[in-house]
Amino acid sequence: QGSRTLRHSRASHVNLLPLRKKSQGHTFDKMAAVGIGASLYVINRTNEKRNQPNTLSGGSRARCVRVRAVSAPERPPAAAKGEWTPGSWRAREAKQQPTWPDQNVLKNTLEEIERYPPLVFAGEARNLQEKLAQVASGDGFVLQCGDCAESFAEFRADNIRDTFRVILQMSAVLMYGSGVPVVKIGRMAGQFAKPRSADMEEKDGVELPSYRGDNINSDEFTLEARVPNPSRLIRAYNQSAATLNLLRGFAMGGYASLERVSNWNLDFMSDTEQGVAYKKLAEQLDEAMLFMRACGIDEEHPIMTSTDFFTSHEALLLEYEQSLTRLDSTTNKWYGCSAHLLWIGERTRQLDCAHIEFMRGINNPIGIKISDKCDGAELIELIETINPNNTPGKIMIIVRMGADKLRENLPRLIKAVQDSGKIVVWQSDPMHGNTIKSDNGYKTRPFERIRDELRAFFDVHEQMGTHAGGVHLEMTGQDVTECTGGTAVVEESDLPLRYHTHCDPRLNASQALELAFLISQRLRKQRVAEAAARQSS
Numbered sequence: 001q002g003s004r005t006l007r008h009s010r011a012s013h014v015n016l017l018p019l020r021k022k023s024q025g026h027t028f029d030k031m032a033a034v035g036i037g038a039s040l041y042v043i044n045r046t047n048e049k050r051n052q053p054n055t056l057s058g059g060s061r062a063r064c065v066r067v068r069a070v071s072a073p074e075r076p077p078a079a080a081k082g083e084w085t086p087g088s089w090r091a092r093e094a095k096q097q098p099t100w101p102d103q104n105v106l107k108n109t110l111e112e113i114e115r116y117p118p119l120v121f122a123g124e125a126r127n128l129q130e131k132l133a134q135v136a137s138g139d140g141f142v143l144q145c146g147d148c149a150e151s152f153a154e155f156r157a158d159n160i161r162d163t164f165r166v167i168l169q170m171s172a173v174l175m176y177g178s179g180v181p182v183v184k185i186g187r188m189a190g191q192f193a194k195p196r197s198a199d200m201e202e203k204d205g206v207e208l209p210s211y212r213g214d215n216i217n218s219d220e221f222t223l224e225a226r227v228p229n230p231s232r233l234i235r236a237y238n239q240s241a242a243t244l245n246l247l248r249g250f251a252m253g254g255y256a257s258l259e260r261v262s263n264w265n266l267d268f269m270s271d272t273e274q275g276v277a278y279k280k281l282a283e284q285l286d287e288a289m290l291f292m293r294a295c296g297i298d299e300e301h302p303i304m305t306s307t308d309f310f311t312s313h314e315a316l317l318l319e320y321e322q323s324l325t326r327l328d329s330t331t332n333k334w335y336g337c338s339a340h341l342l343w344i345g346e347r348t349r350q351l352d353c354a355h356i357e358f359m360r361g362i363n364n365p366i367g368i369k370i371s372d373k374c375d376g377a378e379l380i381e382l383i384e385t386i387n388p389n390n391t392p393g394k395i396m397i398i399v400r401m402g403a404d405k406l407r408e409n410l411p412r413l414i415k416a417v418q419d420s421g422k423i424v425v426w427q428s429d430p431m432h433g434n435t436i437k438s439d440n441g442y443k444t445r446p447f448e449r450i451r452d453e454l455r456a457f458f459d460v461h462e463q464m465g466t467h468a469g470g471v472h473l474e475m476t477g478q479d480v481t482e483c484t485g486g487t488a489v490v491e492e493s494d495l496p497l498r499y500h501t502h503c504d505p506r507l508n509a510s511q512a513l514e515l516a517f518l519i520s521q522r523l524r525k526q527r528v529a530e531a532a533a534r535q536s537s
Helices: 103-114 122-136 157-178 231-252 258-263 273-294 318-323 354-359 376-386 403-420 447-464 509-536
Strands: 003-006 019-021 026-028 065-068 141-146 182-187 200-203 206-209 310-314 325-328 333-336 341-344 366-370 395-399 425-428 468-474
Touching: 103 231, 103 318, 122 141, 122 182, 122 333, 122 425, 122 468, 141 157, 141 425, 141 509, 157 182, 157 231, 157 273, 157 509, 273 509, 318 325, 318 354, 341 354, 341 395, 354 376, 366 376, 376 395, 376 403, 395 403, 395 468, 403 447, 425 447, 447 468, 447 509, 468 509
Parallel strands: 141 182, 141 468, 182 310, 310 341, 341 366, 366 395, 395 425, 425 468
Antiparallel strands: 003 065, 019 026, 200 206, 325 333
């Protein structure tokens, strides 16, 4: 019911029947076409080639995709106490939420968003979960990249295109260099809200509410700008919808074609060490394409011209997330339709709090960020609460510790998960544990520390005999100077030149691509070791 098979569809219209507003969330009657939040995936493409320089250490198959509308004829009866509903989180403490000045204005805004189409659909989230299940079994790697916090000021088609282009470059490097499938997930089309260490911020003796993301308030340091404004939620929804529309066009409309691999290099990177290395890889891919054509492979086949791309963000602002929660008519299950994958941050993953309560009821893949403060028993309880059926591909554990703490603490967490039999994807976030303040007053992240944490992540998994399943990076396609280091060296003195972030420092395109080349070598080593282990068992 309410489903349709896409065969490399280029449809751009929407045909929606009227929406029905209900209490605690929202449902659709029926949806028969793909529109604003439509599928970003069509065909899974994996290029299995080899050989790439540098180290980080001291077949693809075409498939038709089924997109199901998120709909239901009627909402089920009100749940009894203790059962989950889209609004049951309200009975728990909700951390990191803004203080809205006018609850009536907020209520009207959320009801308006409830009437809007979903940004993504349940079938898309299930497709992602299937791919993450393959990664959890050791077949694949997750590349999750994008902005620290999206902003209204930097919302331009060129910026979206350039970030998407760098992610395509990174995935090409990882697939070609390591021979493993790569699941591409953007921190895009909804990554606005940010947790803060304090409710108030002080500058020059003046104290104002902290900046919490462009969907809540402005980073301008004035009282008027810092007051949470519900109209920003509408603007964030519209920007997310437009971003999704553009990403879908890039992913499905030929921009991601393997024939364009040589054109993905950004102009400012062409003369850098990473740009030259990528150009060499692109030439090798072009040669492989010529060979495939000679073998009679159809270069117009969707597997050659399309790619899968999913979106994600931290599900921080629960009122907004609830307003975009929908009931899928084909499974009668709830999905968060603001993104394909949602994650819980380190500051909001308390078992008795509102964010865990919300996440346990939606059927999207869920990320859980953990630091060295997390113990094994707590992690297992978190996993069991959100994924009681131990469904493969449901849970991704995002590790953020810093290299030294990771080497000390990750083994005990991996052992706890192994002993419990839980199925998870292990992913490294080497950004958040390596943020420092430079001597000239800028928040930055040294590239060498990021690299060292990634190296530690792979080392620990190699020692434990487990699969290092992904990387989670804050990066941009812009030529920024926010993180120091890398082969295209950014010094502390360079930070003021192009420091554009609204929140935390991001890797620039050259630094991100350098990491991709380094990771590809460890992935290749991991793939060979896992294959040898399977043969000997």
